[in-house]
Amino acid sequence: MNSIEAPETLLWRESRIKIPYAWAAGETASRFFIEIRDRKKIFGTKCPSCDKVYCPPKKTCGDCFSNCGEWLEVGPDGEITGFTQALYEGGAHPVKNPVGGLILLRGASTAMLHLIGQCPLEELKIGMKVTPVFKENRQGNILDILHFIPAKQNHG
């Protein structure tokens, strides 16, 4: 909301809409998250017509309109194809001033939007190799991957 400065003759009503939702992940996303939760493995789905490997997985290829029924393990390492740091307040941000990036996992054709950690912003580069850090207590959602970190840190 804009900060409100108004003469006394103009009124407004402040409120908030808070409605509970339960969004279905569907079979495709559920399988993806269960593989991460139970086995720390990342999978994509392949379009039988154009051979594109979607990660995050898709049930349907938007181009070919084919059912992407084949599951392929991808990553877990990949490279950064774009990133930024949000320095503004976002109600849904998982951490303060998150660094978000597009991660193209090894073997995938599309990038996954996720957090990047343990790297000063000035050292981050497009093309940098990264690897995921899985959470200890995984619950079957996208944040079961805590974030991606520069690949060398995991081998060092």
Place this chain on the structure above:
Amino acid sequence: MKRVAIVGSGQTHHTGSRLDVNGPELINEAVIRALEDTGLKRKDIDGVLIGNMDHFEGVNGVELWSIDGNGGLMKPTIKMTTGGTTGSTLAIGGYHLVASGHFDRLLVIGWEKNSESDTTGAITTAFDPIWDRMVFAGAISGLAIDAMNYCHKFGVTPKDAARVVVRDRMNALKNPFAHVRKEITIEEVLRSPLIADPLRLWDMCPRTDGACAVIYASEDVAEKIAPKPTWILAAANRHPYSYVGDVECYPITSLYHASREAYAKAGIKEPLKEIDVMELYTPYSYANLSWIEALGLAKPGEGPKLVWDGATEMDGELPINPSGGVICTNPIGATGLIRAAECAGQISGKAGDHQVPGVKTALSTGFGGCFWSDILIYGEKKP
């Protein structure tokens, strides 16, 4: 299919907060001005097409809620909403409805009161709840990633981006309806707070309260209403994937393909030479560089050169955003429609102090969602 023209328009004086009016009253201001511009009365209108992004005001069913202000009482009233492209979808949808022959005089309205909620919070509801929202949702971060990619590819600098902010701010000084009407220097843009690398505060559009109404007429009545109607020569749009990881960052493929379709329909081969003015939905500075490349005005990486050479200034070869553009005014549901109204103003010679002399052909765009693009091309000559 009927040929279609814009015969008049009306805008509110756009500003950060309009506490003196509620939504329907704000809408009514633009509608009254559009009716006055054409000399038409509410009784002359066959139908109303209206749109905004519901979650910015938290009121669903705007077509019903605003019925007393929008002029649609006991008339066909239709709503269209497509996120950031809402205004340009309205502009294209209005064209389609009148071209269909079902409406002769259609009132098209786009509006928003962005002051009434938390813009970033509301935009977050447009992101996928499973994949996006827990990680990195919001409008600015996707745009920042796009800008960073473009800079990485071609060595474009923040100074290049700041140059277009200076241009749009200068233009807005001459548009009485613009929201941000204050000159700025390149240094001031570069010194403004970083909000998502490389985007700084003054690289971004504002949040605006405002409405825009445009009256469309079929070829059967257009010339009786307006001495100089603005004919719609072409419309096209493309919507790529909604998940940012699925979208190619450069060139913006939706704009590239939509513009090629529109150029072909309008018979345009060299847009830089053949189009006289453009009003682009460029909500952040870098878009004014990379997207003019996608539009075919400059080769890849050479958008900044076109801007530095002055080609897009008011007295240049192809003035861009005479109104001050989206960098200066952004009532989201109205923004794409304002571009159409501004193009029609330029062709009909009603643009006032920001009139470009001798405009025969104009182009407007709309942007939204995850790099969605809409295009319209307008001409003074009946197609």
